[in-house]
Amino acid sequence: MTTVFAALAGALFATGTYLVLQRELTRMLIGLALLSHGANVVLLVAAGDPGRPAFLDGRDEPSAFLDPLPQAFALTAIVITFGVTCFLLALAYRSWVLTQDDTVQDDPEDVRVREEPDADIERSGADQPTIEAQDR
Amino acid sequence: MTPWIALPAVLPLLAAAASVLVGRSRAAQRIIGLGTLTALLGLAVRLLIETDRNDVMTTQAGGWVAPLGITFVADRLSAIMLLVAIGMFLAVLVYAIGQGDEESRHVGFHPVYLTLVAGVCMAFLTGDLFNLFVAFEVLLVSSYVLLTLGGRLAQVRAGTTYVVISLLASITFLMSLGLLYRATGTVNLADLPAAMEALDPALRRVFLLLFLGVFGIKAAIFPLFFWLPDSYPNAPTAITAVFAGLLTKVGVYAMIRIQTTIGPDDTVVGTVLLVVAALTMVIGVFGAISQQEIKRILSFHAVSQIGYMVFGLGLLTVAGLAAAILYIAQYIVVKTTLFLTGGLVERASGTGHLDRVDGMLRTRPLLGMLFLLPALSLAGVPPLSGFVGKFALVDAGVDSRSWVLVGVSLAVSIMTLLSMNKIWAGAFMGEPTANAEATRPLPTAMVVATGVLVAVSIGIALGAGPIYAYAERAAETLLPLAGSSAP
Amino acid sequence: MKRSVIVDVTARLILPSALLFALHLLLSGHDRPGGGFVGGLVAGATIALIFVAGGMEDVRSVVPVRPWTILGGGLAVAASVATVPILLGNPVMDNWKFYVDLPLLGEAKISSALVFDIGVAAVVIGTIFMVFEAFGDEEPPEYRGEVRQGPGSGQHPEVGS
Numbered sequence: 001m002t003t004v005f006a007a008l009a010g011a012l013f014a015t016g017t018y019l020v021l022q023r024e025l026t027r028m029l030i031g032l033a034l035l036s037h038g039a040n041v042v043l044l045v046a047a048g049d050p051g052r053p054a055f056l057d058g059r060d061e062p063s064a065f066l067d068p069l070p071q072a073f074a075l076t077a078i079v080i081t082f083g084v085t086c087f088l089l090a091l092a093y094r095s096w097v098l099t100q101d102d103t104v105q106d107d108p109e110d111v112r113v114r115e116e117p118d119a120d121i122e123r124s125g126a127d128q129p130t131i132e133a134q135d136r
Numbered sequence: 137m138t139p140w141i142a143l144p145a146v147l148p149l150l151a152a153a154a155s156v157l158v159g160r161s162r163a164a165q166r167i168i169g170l171g172t173l174t175a176l177l178g179l180a181v182r183l184l185i186e187t188d189r190n191d192v193m194t195t196q197a198g199g200w201v202a203p204l205g206i207t208f209v210a211d212r213l214s215a216i217m218l219l220v221a222i223g224m225f226l227a228v229l230v231y232a233i234g235q236g237d238e239e240s241r242h243v244g245f246h247p248v249y250l251t252l253v254a255g256v257c258m259a260f261l262t263g264d265l266f267n268l269f270v271a272f273e274v275l276l277v278s279s280y281v282l283l284t285l286g287g288r289l290a291q292v293r294a295g296t297t298y299v300v301i302s303l304l305a306s307i308t309f310l311m312s313l314g315l316l317y318r319a320t321g322t323v324n325l326a327d328l329p330a331a332m333e334a335l336d337p338a339l340r341r342v343f344l345l346l347f348l349g350v351f352g353i354k355a356a357i358f359p360l361f362f363w364l365p366d367s368y369p370n371a372p373t374a375i376t377a378v379f380a381g382l383l384t385k386v387g388v389y390a391m392i393r394i395q396t397t398i399g400p401d402d403t404v405v406g407t408v409l410l411v412v413a414a415l416t417m418v419i420g421v422f423g424a425i426s427q428q429e430i431k432r433i434l435s436f437h438a439v440s441q442i443g444y445m446v447f448g449l450g451l452l453t454v455a456g457l458a459a460a461i462l463y464i465a466q467y468i469v470v471k472t473t474l475f476l477t478g479g480l481v482e483r484a485s486g487t488g489h490l491d492r493v494d495g496m497l498r499t500r501p502l503l504g505m506l507f508l509l510p511a512l513s514l515a516g517v518p519p520l521s522g523f524v525g526k527f528a529l530v531d532a533g534v535d536s537r538s539w540v541l542v543g544v545s546l547a548v549s550i551m552t553l554l555s556m557n558k559i560w561a562g563a564f565m566g567e568p569t570a571n572a573e574a575t576r577p578l579p580t581a582m583v584v585a586t587g588v589l590v591a592v593s594i595g596i597a598l599g600a601g602p603i604y605a606y607a608e609r610a611a612e613t614l615l616p617l618a619g620s621s622a623p
Numbered sequence: 624m625k626r627s628v629i630v631d632v633t634a635r636l637i638l639p640s641a642l643l644f645a646l647h648l649l650l651s652g653h654d655r656p657g658g659g660f661v662g663g664l665v666a667g668a669t670i671a672l673i674f675v676a677g678g679m680e681d682v683r684s685v686v687p688v689r690p691w692t693i694l695g696g697g698l699a700v701a702a703s704v705a706t707v708p709i710l711l712g713n714p715v716m717d718n719w720k721f722y723v724d725l726p727l728l729g730e731a732k733i734s735s736a737l738v739f740d741i742g743v744a745a746v747v748i749g750t751i752f753m754v755f756e757a758f759g760d761e762e763p764p765e766y767r768g769e770v771r772q773g774p775g776s777g778q779h780p781e782v783g784s
Contacts, residue, residue: 020304025296032303039310046314070317073266077310079660080273086754087280088299093758094284095292105293107366139708142715150702156695197716208715243691 005045012038025092025102029085036081043074138193141183142208144176144218145261145271148254155247165246166233172250173226176257180219187215188606191613194263207263207324212610213461214260217389220465221260221382223592224472225253227585231476232374234581235483238285239374245285252278252378259386265316265323265347268390269309272354276302279383283371294370301363305353312346319343325397332398344399348391348409355387357446358416361439365423368438369431373479376431380438381472385464388445392460395449396614402452409450410541417443417548424555430478430488430563433555434471437514440552441467444545448529451536457611459528462604466513466521466596473510473589477503480586481563484578490562497564502583504564509590511560513597515553521597528604626677634676641669649744653732659740663747670752679759682752690752697745704739 012034019031047070096102151172158164187193187210197206210218229249232239239245255275262268280302284295317323319339320331332340349360356364364384368376399405420440427433445467448460480503481496482488497504513520516527526549533542596603645665652658673682686693708717720734 020300028296028300032300032307035304035307036310039307039314042311043314043317046318048318070314073310073313073317075660076266076270080270080277080306082664083277083750084273084280084299084303086750087277089754090757091284091292091295091299094287095289095296098287098289098292104296105289107293107297108290139712139714143706143709146702146705146709146715149698150706153695153697153699153702156691157699159691159695195714197714198718206716247695 002045005041009038009041009045012041023103025088025095025104028104029088029092032088033081033085036077040074040077043070043077046070046073138186138210139195140179141193141210141261142195142197144179144183144222144257145208145254147176147179148172148250148257152247152250152254155250159243159247162240169229169246169250170226170233173222173229173253176222176253177219177226180215180222183210184212184215184219187212188609206267207326208261209263209325210261211613212606213389213392213614216461216465216606216610217260217385218257220468221256222253224381224468224589225249225256225378227589228374228378228472228476231377231479231582231585232372234579234583234585235372235374235479236579238372242285244281248278248281248285252282256382256386260389263325265325265328265394266313268393269306269313272309272386272390273306275383275386276306279379282375283367283379285372285375288370290370294367297363298367301353305350308346309350312343312350315346316343325393328397340398341402341405344394344402344405345408347394347398348405351387351390351394352412353387354384355391355442355446356384356439357412357442358419358439361416361420361442364439365427365432365435368435369429373431373475373482376435377472377475377479380435380475381468384438384442385445385468388442388449388460388464391446392449392457392614395452396457400452400615406450406452409446410538413443413446413450414541414544415443416440416446417544421548421551421555425551425558428490430481430490430559431475433559434474434478437474437552437555438471440548441471441514443548444526444529447541447545448532450541451532451538452615453532453536454608454611454615455532455535456529457615458604458608459525459532461607461610462528462600463525465603465607466525466593469589469593469596470510470513470522473586473593474507474514476582476586476589477507477510480506480578480582483582485563490559493563494566495564495568498568500578503578506583506586506590507564508560510593511556512553513593515556516549517553519597521593521600524597524600524604630676634672637672638669641665641672645669645744649740650737652740653734653736659743660747662740663744664751666744666748667751670748670755674755674759679755682755682759686752690749690756692749693745693752694749697742697747697749699742701739701742701746704735704742 016031016034016038019027019034022028022031047067092102095104099105151168155165155168158168192209192211194210195208197208200206232245232249252275255271255273255278258271258274259268262271280295280299283298284291313323319335320328322328322331332343335343353360353363364380368379371379395402395405395409417440420436420438420443423436424433424440427436445460445464448456448458448463450456478488481493484500484503485493485496487493509520513522516522516525518527526545530542530545533539533545645662647662648657648665649659649662650657652662670682670686673685704718705716709715716739718735718739720732720736722730722732725731
């Protein structure tokens with residue numbers, strides 16, 4: 001069981017990481033959702049084998065119960081992810097409204113440094129390598 | 137059991153709800169916000185006094201016993217952080233109301249601001265790691281909203297960076313929590329030291345580094361700081377002041393907690409922290425020197441100064457920790473003041489760009505003083521509060537014979553002075569520009585809030601003796617082992 | 624928006640049972656799977672269903688209150704359940720319960736955690752509603768292609784969380 005979960009978490013983290021590295025906001029959003037699902041799967045694995053329940057009323061056999069605490073953790077994390085995903089959707093929508101495009105923009109200061117690499121050299125007097133332009 | 141110590145974490149939430157419900161009336165929202173924060177300030181003072189008498193106070197949510205329920209714990213460190221944080225929240229709220237921009241334009245400002253207060257208070261008062269995660273999320277989600285309030289393109293861009301980085305940190309945090317629970321069976325900070333004893337020392341170190349890394353992203357230490365100077369300057373001024381002044385320090389607070397809980401004697405990690413501290417100081421101050429815009433310069437300083445606090449923590453001695461606590465307390469006030477003054481300059485001149493603003497000292501001598509005092513304090517010029525903090529740190533460093541770190545921190549403080557001088561020379565000296573906007577009046581509330589914070593930072597310098605003694609007692613509670621083995 | 628008869632009729636059929644299910648999850652959540660968050664999500668999903676079937680006008684006519692009122696009210700209820708016990712000298716979020724005999728249904732356990740759950744459900748419903756309120760209108764004319772400045776944006780809070 002744990003092996004299946006581990007493979008599942010691995011797959012979720014792999015695809016999530018790939019998507020987060022994209023420039024499109026919507027893809028990043030899906031990637032972050034996948035990553036948080038991966039973390040939740042890890043939380044479920046953390047419950048371990050049955051037999052370590054947090055509390056029982058004495059009537060039931062402990063070996064039949066999983067530890068419920070990690071599940072409470074996972075539930076809380078799901079609630080939080082829900083809120084944050086709503087927010088990211090809002091952000092992506094806002095970005096689309098403003099630019100008609102859902103790619104993440106470059107930092108204006110970074111662009112400035114890239115376009116005039118001499119600005120820093122002039123100021124510091126040192127010989128600095130130019131910052132390579134990122135491929136779009 | 138002292139149930140009332142949980143009040144700072146839930147009262148702002150109730151106030152936030154009330155603030156949503158009276159959304160049509162900005163006046164009612166202001167009364168709720170100011171009233172709640174004033175009440176919290178009173179609670180924080182009471183907490184400060186009572187923790188000094190009782191060492192540690194706890195309460196369990198819903199009466200559940202310790203490892204199962206949600207534990208709230210207050211000790212001297214939480215109390216001092218809480219007091220400084222709430223005082224700063226109150227001053228910034230007054231400033232924001234005076235400024236009026238985002239505060240009066242958006243119905244959501246007050247509720248979200250109060251939720252941020254709740255998250256910060258909860259982070260300081262929580263007794264288990266999972267609840268710390270929840271507190272972080274509450275304050276982060278509020279900060280996402282505040283950062284992008286207004287929805288300008290620059291804010292959306294900055295917000296994206298910030299949200300994605302924070303989320304990645306949160307996911308790592310969550311995963312580390314799961315692994316830690318699997319390994320030890322508890323996430324309660326009080327139970328962790330004993331539970332960690334059973335683990336392999338190498339595994340213990342892995343957990344320590346995982347959590348330090350997660351909190352390091354929030355605290356913006358080297359090499360995890362890159363998101364900060366990108367995102368913070370784009371928020372509304374009052375919000376940037378809160379973020380740079382306080383939010384990164386919540387990360388440092390968490391680093392202190394986790395280090396003293398699961399690795400109080402791990403000198404290897406301590407050394408790593410010292411190296412990271414030196415790099416953070418140096419890289420941050422270099423960044424500040426190369427910038428041309430007031431808020432961006434100050435944001436890079438926010439990174440640089442984190443290095444000093446991590447320096448104090450990395451020493452792993454009572455003196456170092458006490459110095460770090462004192463440093464955080466005074467720094468929150470000083471940094472917030474600087475951002476607020478930066479906002480005043482922008483307000484008065486219409487821009488924060490050093491090339492386009494000149495001669496403010498001639499037109500506004502008071503503003504000059506409001507900038508000069510905290511700026512010199514940040515650089516550590518005696519007798520201001522920054523000097524007191526740096527002196528305590530250097531003293532602790534000399535005690536531990538960390539000569540390199542002492543040298544670096546002194547050199548960086550000279551460079552800090554240099555870059556502060558850049559703002560001073562750029563914005564305040566010289567001939568006033570013939571800018572019609574240079575005569576725009578400044579709202580009284582903004583100036584008063586900034587002035588009060590300047591006064592508080594001078595007060596910290598004057599009362600440095602008792603405050604340091606308090607910080608030392610706080611550090612002794614955190615590091616009982618190191619305290620007793622010290623010669 | 625062009626309406627589809629199939630979606631329209633399906634929505635009408637599903638709506639009452641989905642709401643009933645949401646209520647069931649909310650009420651039985653204390654001892655069995657369910658709870659405020661899940662109940663709120665199911666109820667929120669019905670809002671999405673109405674939106675798909677009839678657009679924002681239908682949502683507004685079905686739900687008579689504004690989203691931030693639901694959200695604020697829910698938060699107020701939930702935060703009160705946490706705060707009131709402290710003011711009475713008990714631990715934060717302390718809960719108490721009592722049993723009532725309901726006609727036909729038999730004995731039922733009522734706990735103050737239920738009040739908290741109702742608050743949570745309201746917050747979730749309010750949040751989902753708010754997302755549709757902010758982004759549901761087909762063509763937001765005042766947003767199109769310009770950086771918005773100046774007052775009046777209080778009508779459209781940017782976020783729903």
